[in-house]
Amino acid sequence: MALIVHKYGGTSMGSTERIRNVAKRVAKWHRAGHQMVVVPSAMSGETNRLLGLAKELAPGKASPSYERELDMLASTGEQASSALLAIALQAEGLQSVSYAGWQVPIRTNNAYTKARIESIDDARVRADLDAGKVVIVTGFQGMDDAGNITTLGRGGSDTSAVAVAAAMKAQECLIYTDVDGVYTTDPRVVPEARRLKTVSFEEMLEMASLGSKVLQIRSVEFAGKYRVPLRVLSSFTPWDIDIHEEAASGTLITFEEDENMEQAIVSGIAFNRDEAKIALRGVPDKPGIAYQILGAVAQANVEVDMIIQNISKDGRTDFSFTVNRGDYAKIMDLLRSSVIKGLGVEDLEGDTKICKVSIVGIGMRSHVGIASKMFRALSEEGINIQMISTSEIKTSVVIDEKYIELAVRALHKAFDLDQPATA
Amino acid sequence: MALIVHKYGGTSMGSTERIRNVAKRVAKWHRAGHQMVVVPSAMSGETNRLLGLAKELAPGKASPSYERELDMLASTGEQASSALLAIALQAEGLQSVSYAGWQVPIRTNNAYTKARIESIDDARVRADLDAGKVVIVTGFQGMDDAGNITTLGRGGSDTSAVAVAAAMKAQECLIYTDVDGVYTTDPRVVPEARRLKTVSFEEMLEMASLGSKVLQIRSVEFAGKYRVPLRVLSSFTPWDIDIHEEAASGTLITFEEDENMEQAIVSGIAFNRDEAKIALRGVPDKPGIAYQILGAVAQANVEVDMIIQNISKDGRTDFSFTVNRGDYAKIMDLLRSSVIKGLGVEDLEGDTKICKVSIVGIGMRSHVGIASKMFRALSEEGINIQMISTSEIKTSVVIDEKYIELAVRALHKAFDLDQPATA
Numbered sequence: 054m055a056l057i058v059h060k061y062g063g064t065s066m067g068s069t070e071r072i073r074n075v076a077k078r079v080a081k082w083h084r085a086g087h088q089m090v091v092v093p094s095a096m097s098g099e100t101n102r103l104l105g106l107a108k109e110l111a112p113g114k115a116s117p118s119y120e121r122e123l124d125m126l127a128s129t130g131e132q133a134s135s136a137l138l139a140i141a142l143q144a145e146g147l148q149s150v151s152y153a154g155w156q157v158p159i160r161t162n163n164a165y166t167k168a169r170i171e172s173i174d175d176a177r178v179r180a181d182l183d184a185g186k187v188v189i190v191t192g193f194q195g196m197d198d199a200g201n202i203t204t205l206g207r208g209g210s211d212t213s214a215v216a217v218a219a220a221m222k223a224q225e226c227l228i229y230t231d232v233d234g235v236y237t238t239d240p241r242v243v244p245e246a247r248r249l250k251t252v253s254f255e256e257m258l259e260m261a262s263l264g265s266k267v268l269q270i271r272s273v274e275f276a277g278k279y280r281v282p283l284r285v286l287s288s289f290t291p292w293d294i295d296i297h298e299e300a301a302s303g304t305l306i307t308f309e310e311d312e313n314m315e316q317a318i319v320s321g322i323a324f325n326r327d328e329a330k331i332a333l334r335g336v337p338d339k340p341g342i343a344y345q346i347l348g349a350v351a352q353a354n355v356e357v358d359m360i361i362q363n364i365s366k367d368g369r370t371d372f373s374f375t376v377n378r379g380d381y382a383k384i385m386d387l388l389r390s391s392v393i394k395g396l397g398v399e400d401l402e403g404d405t406k407i408c409k410v411s412i413v414g415i416g417m418r419s420h421v422g423i424a425s426k427m428f429r430a431l432s433e434e435g436i437n438i439q440m441i442s443t444s445e446i447k448t449s450v451v452i453d454e455k456y457i458e459l460a461v462r463a464l465h466k467a468f469d470l471d472q473p474a475t476a
Numbered sequence: 477m478a479l480i481v482h483k484y485g486g487t488s489m490g491s492t493e494r495i496r497n498v499a500k501r502v503a504k505w506h507r508a509g510h511q512m513v514v515v516p517s518a519m520s521g522e523t524n525r526l527l528g529l530a531k532e533l534a535p536g537k538a539s540p541s542y543e544r545e546l547d548m549l550a551s552t553g554e555q556a557s558s559a560l561l562a563i564a565l566q567a568e569g570l571q572s573v574s575y576a577g578w579q580v581p582i583r584t585n586n587a588y589t590k591a592r593i594e595s596i597d598d599a600r601v602r603a604d605l606d607a608g609k610v611v612i613v614t615g616f617q618g619m620d621d622a623g624n625i626t627t628l629g630r631g632g633s634d635t636s637a638v639a640v641a642a643a644m645k646a647q648e649c650l651i652y653t654d655v656d657g658v659y660t661t662d663p664r665v666v667p668e669a670r671r672l673k674t675v676s677f678e679e680m681l682e683m684a685s686l687g688s689k690v691l692q693i694r695s696v697e698f699a700g701k702y703r704v705p706l707r708v709l710s711s712f713t714p715w716d717i718d719i720h721e722e723a724a725s726g727t728l729i730t731f732e733e734d735e736n737m738e739q740a741i742v743s744g745i746a747f748n749r750d751e752a753k754i755a756l757r758g759v760p761d762k763p764g765i766a767y768q769i770l771g772a773v774a775q776a777n778v779e780v781d782m783i784i785q786n787i788s789k790d791g792r793t794d795f796s797f798t799v800n801r802g803d804y805a806k807i808m809d810l811l812r813s814s815v816i817k818g819l820g821v822e823d824l825e826g827d828t829k830i831c832k833v834s835i836v837g838i839g840m841r842s843h844v845g846i847a848s849k850m851f852r853a854l855s856e857e858g859i860n861i862q863m864i865s866t867s868e869i870k871t872s873v874v875i876d877e878k879y880i881e882l883a884v885r886a887l888h889k890a891f892d893l894d895q896p897a898t899a
Contacts (some may be wrong), residue, residue, distance in 0.1 A: 062584070069532040078531075109492040110499075111567040116729065120568055125574055126559035129552035137529055138547035143542055146535040150541065151548055156623055200579055278545055 055224035056088045056182070060192065060214035063097035064132045064231040065186040065288035069141075075229075076141035078292040079187060083147060085296050088182040090221065091334060092192040095130030100307050103127055104268050120165035124204045128154070129193040130209065149185040152177065154202070161195035161203045166413035167235065170195060170212065170275075171307040173220035190217050208269030215272045219279035226276070227303075228268060233261065233287035234304035235267055237321035237470035240460050245471035249320060250452035251305045256320050259413045259447045260327065262413050263423035273306070280308045295399045318416035318423060319468040323447075326407045329381035330356060330440065331388070332373035335399025338365035342396065346372060349392045355380040359409070359449065369399070373440060375451065381405055408457045412464060424448045430467035434459055478647035479511045479605070480810035483615065483637035486520035488653040488711035489557045492564075498652075499564035501715040502610060506570060508719050511605040513644065515637040516561050517614040526550055541590035541717035547627045549576070550589075553618040553887070554633065558614040571609040575600070577617035577821040582636065584618035586628045591626035593635065594616060596643035600791075610725045614639050631692030638695045642702035649699070649706050650726075651691060657727035658690055661745035661891035665884050672743060673726045679743045682836040682870045685752030696729070703731045741839035741846060742891040745884050746870075748832045751781060752804035753874060754811070755796035758822025761788035763859065765819065769795060778803040782832070782865045782872065792822070796863060798874065804828050805811065830862065831880045835887060846870045855892035859883055 059082070060074050075093070077250035083089045103126050111119065135151040142149035157177060161168035181188045193211025195203050205212050211228060218226035233248065240246040252260070256278040261270040267285055276283045286303025336342055343362065349356055359375045372450065376384055385403050395400055417423050424441075427448055431438060436459065452460055465471065482497050482505070498516070517608065526549050540623035558574040580601060584591035604611045615633025618626050628635050633650060641649035646680065656671065658680065662671040675683070677700040678711045684693040690708055699706045709726025763892055766785065773780055782798045799807055808826050816824055840846045850871055854861060863874035875883055888894065 071532060102625055103556060106492055110496060110560060110564045116566075118571065119563060122559040122562045122566070122574060125558050125562070125576070129559075131554045132555075133526060133529075133549050133552045135543040136552075137533060139545045139548070140530050140542060141533045141546070143539075148541065149545075151545060153548070202576070335790070392872075401627075435849050 054085045055227075056090070058090045058221070058223045059227040060092040060210060060228045061094065061138075061288055062210070062228075062230045063099070063397050065229055066093050066138070066369075067097040069207055070133070071136070072137050072141050073144075074144050074292045075138060075288070077286075077402040079142060080145045080147055081292065088179060089187045090217055091138060091180070091187065091189050091218060092210055093131065093134045094190065094192055094210040096134050099130035099133070102357070107165045117165060120302070120463055121201055124165045124168075124202050125202050126196070126380050128191075131191045131193045132450065135189045140191050142187050142189075144357055148184070149189065150186055151189035151191065152282055153191045153198070154213075155191060155196035157346070158195055159190075159195035159216070161197055163199065163203065165201075167206040167271070170205070170216045174215055175221050178221070182252065182366070188287070193379055196298060206269070206271070210271070211269040211272035212275055215275045215281050215283060217283045218283075219275065225283070226281050226328070227281065228272075228285045229286070229288035230267065230285060231289065231380075232267060233289075233302070234285055235306075235321070237320065238461055238465050239324070241247055241293070242324075242458050243322075243471075244466045246465065247471060247473070249304050251307050252320055253415045254306055256413050256415050257306045257445050259411070260321055260323050276306060277308070282308075293427065293456060301315055306467045315456050318420045319412045319470065320415035320416075321413050322464045322468075322470065323368065323411045323413055324461055326454065326457060327378050328375045328409050328451070329403060329405040329408060330373060330375050330407045331376045331381070331384060331401075331403045332371060333388070333393065333398045334371050334402055335369045337397050338370045341385050342476075343372065345396060346388070346392060347374070349387060350374075350376070353383065353387055355384055357378060359440060359451065361440050361442065368400040375407075375409065375440070378405055401434075406454045408454045409449055409451050410457065410460045410464065411447050412468065415446050417446050417447060426467060428466060429449055430463045434463050434469035436460055477509045477511065478729060479644055480505060481513045481637050481641040481644070481646045481649040482515065483515045483633060483649065483653075484561075484711055485633070485653045486517040486522070488652055489516050489518070490520040490525050492560070495557070495564050495716045496567075497570050497727045498561060498711070499624050501652075502565060502710075503568045503570055504719060505713065506610055508513045511732070512610045513601060513605070513640055513646070514561060514610065514612050515633055515640060516554065516557045516612065517633040518617055518621045519557050522553035522556070522871055522876035523550055523666065523678070526553055526651035537692070537715045540588060544624055547588050547591075547617070550627050551614075551625050553673060553794065554614045554616045556610045563613050565610050565612075571607070573593060573604055574614065576614045577636075578619035578623070580613060580620035582613075582618055584628070585790075586620035586624065586626065588624075589704045590629040591618060591620070592694075593639045596735070597640055598640075598644050601640075601644065602671065629692070629694070631695070634692040634695035635698055635708055637755065638698045638702075638704050638706060639707075642698065644897065646704070649704050651695075651706065651708045653690065653708060653887055654710070654712065655708070656712075656725065658729075658744070660743065661884055661888050662747070665747075665881050666745075666888045666894075670894060670896070672727050674730050674742050675727055675743055676838045677731050678869050679836050679838050680729050680865070681742055682834070683746050688822055699729060700731065704732075705729070741843050742835045742893065743839075744836050744838035744892075745887045745893065746836055747880060747884055749880060750801050751798045751832050751874070752801045752826060752828040753796060753830045754804070754807060754824075754826045755794060755799050756811070756821045756824055757794050757814065758792045759795045760820050761791055761793045766795065768813060768819060769811075770797070773797075773799070776810055777808065778807055782863060782874065784863050784865065788861065797833065798863070801828055802832055829877045830874050831877045832872050833880065833887065834870050838869050840871070842870050849890060850887060853886045857882055857886050859886075
């Protein structure tokens with residue numbers, strides 16, 4: 054008998070029919086002798102519906118007291134779906150109880166709309182499990198020290214599930230979603246893309262941060278920190294599929310490097326269409342310049358992704374970075390109106406028609422020549438590389454947006470990702 | 477500066493447009509120097525939508541653990557509308573904060589779906605009021621001693637508002653709704669029906685229990701117990717109506733008999749189409765019979781309204797009572813299958829085509845002949861009376877359903893309710 058955490062996304066909870074299927078699946082696991090904690094998301098569309106109402110009332114408003122109310126509002130979606138799942142489980146003949154975040158309690162800091170979990174008291178949940186109940190822990194939400202409801206940001210139910218699994222030392226946390234695992238790249242772009250049976254925590258972190266939207270990145274960080282075995286799998290298999298088959302399906306995110314994992318050098322190709330490039334040319338090369346530019350960007354609460362500064366020439370350098378495309382106009386205005394004035398920058402230019410493509414693989418740590426193989430594959434397709442950034446387990450390039458599919462397909466083939474990896 | 481509680485029903489909160497109007501109205505009261513606590517219902521249709529989902533998952537199921545989840549589910553509707561109202565008030569430039577029942581906290585017993593309020597801690601709300609905030613207290617809900625969410629039953633937001641007003645010793649509790657006050661009878665039946673400027677607490681109690689669905693009856697009981705000045709008024713007047721005019725509109729429910737109230741003997745005609753009559757004929761007249769019959773009905777969790785037992789003849793009596801029409805078939809089955817067998821009852825009959833019409837008036841206490849005036853008015857219209865029941869301030873008759881409008885109009889006229897009362 055093991056303690057297992059299941060997490061079901063909004064699509065899996067999207068109708069009473071689907072909720073009933075979730076209940077039947079959970080009941081199967083319970084009857085197989087497992088103690089079950091289930092973390093559901095809000096029914097699909099519900100969070101958007103609620104936040105849409107708020108936006109109608111207060112377009113563009115943002116303050117802590119406003120965001121506090123957004124959390125009061127948005128948290129109701131998950132509370133409702135949790136209660137519905139408990140009801141569906143009872144209809145299956147099981148004992149079941151649902152808890153809102155504050156009832157567990159899941160304690161967070163008070164950063165409304167993007168709070169971080171600080172602690173989870175599992176006494177209440179554990180007592181129910183020991184009494185034979187299936188416990189539903191409402192995802193996406195918690196409570197701050199002053200008793201206010203907080204939410205964890207988009208996709209926060211993943212983080213709730215992993216955090217509960219960590220706090221309760223669950224044997225495994227299964228994230229049921231509308232895809233059946235993590236792929237070498239997006240199958241809509243490369244039909245030959247292959248599902249990975251395992252992927253390392255570090256690779257998953259890079260893939261998530263690079264736009265593979267299977268898991269909220271914070272949940273992966275959490276899983277890494279507490280070494281929670283995490284599996285991404287499909288909620289669209291029949292609920293009565295053999296439990297051993299189900300338990301081995303999807304993609305397992307691993308932490309042990311000596312596990313029997315696939316030993317591909319590159320595990321996947323990630324890409325992101327949602328970036329824009331900003332370049333400051335002829336920046337005087339003196340201390341503090343990077344801070345003067347990016348400090349202002351950070352103060353505007355905009356996240357910067359890639360940052361490139363080349364060696365200088367004649368006392369001047371080029372400084373470029375990428376931001377989310379939605380922040381592009383705001384940052385260009387900011388730079389024009391205040392930042393670059395005092396710096397003596399020669400030119401400011403930007404481009405929204407770019408994309409980022411990355412190869413990710415834990416094997417890159419110990420293999421040389423991987424980046425150059427990437428560059429060659431792109432060059433063979435006539436694709437010009439505008440920016441390059443590397444980390445220990447990934448290499449990213451910025452290219453013209455129009456080449457994105459071509460680049461991804463070329464790289465997928467160059468690294469033999471359509472072939473099963475050799476062990 | 478006074479402390480005022482406003483309560484807005486589901487129709488008043490039915491869209492973002494309406495919520496904005498509520499916010500503007502509340503802001504007007506706040507700017508006039510009042511401390512404001514606002515209790516909103518869920519957006520109209522939301523509670524039905526949520527409970528409909530539960531019913532799809534578990535049709536007909538009922539147990540404490542099921543009802544606990546129903547409360548988790550249904551309570552989200554009010555929490556969402558509370559947050560939306562706080563957001564709308566902030567958009568009006570006010571400081572505002574919303575609290576779920578458990579955050580206040582409003583403590584209740586653990587009778588899920590129909591909990592009763594046991595205590596309200598007003599410290600948090602009072603601190604916010606003193607800091608100049610408008611406080612939204614989520615209606616319809618509370619928390620039991622074990623930290624479970626409870627709801628107060630249909631219309632429970634009225635009770636929440638009155639309870640908060642009582643706990644905080646508010647100067648007045650204003651119930652904004654889709655009617656503009658309490659009428660001498662339903663204007664759809666009698667076009668000459670007149671709005672009452674005041675109505676006594678006892679009369680309101682009878683009117684509410686007799687099917688005038690302006691206020692939840694428990695909220696009236698609560699107002700009576702704690703002597704909370706309660707006003708029912710329309711939320712469909714323009715929000716910028718003069719505040720003094722608004723404060724004097726609607727119907728005030730009074731407790732002081734020596735107040736300058738209307739001195740009509742009969743204040744209103746209430747009626748209820750939703751009853752059914754059950755009669756047991758030739759019941760042996762011995763001790764315990766009433767208990768044997770009605771005890772079984774109560775165990776089936778069905779409420780009995782009128783109960784009539786006449787004097788016996790030859791050791792046998794007739795015993796009749798009325799129940800909600802929806803419970804009729806169930807109770808007839810119950811009586812046939814088990815209850816009447818051992819009793820030696822001669823005949824069981826029932827009728828769903830009946831209605832109840834009542835005259836209500838605190839003046840009846842000190843005036844004789846009121847009931848006979850009622851019976852004469854009905855007899856002049858050729859309406860046969862099937863059952864009669866009286867209390868200190870009301871007289872009710874059961875008649876054939878088809879006469880309901882005729883009876884109500886005849887009584888409204890007989891007691892001069894279309895004329896303003898003399899002071």
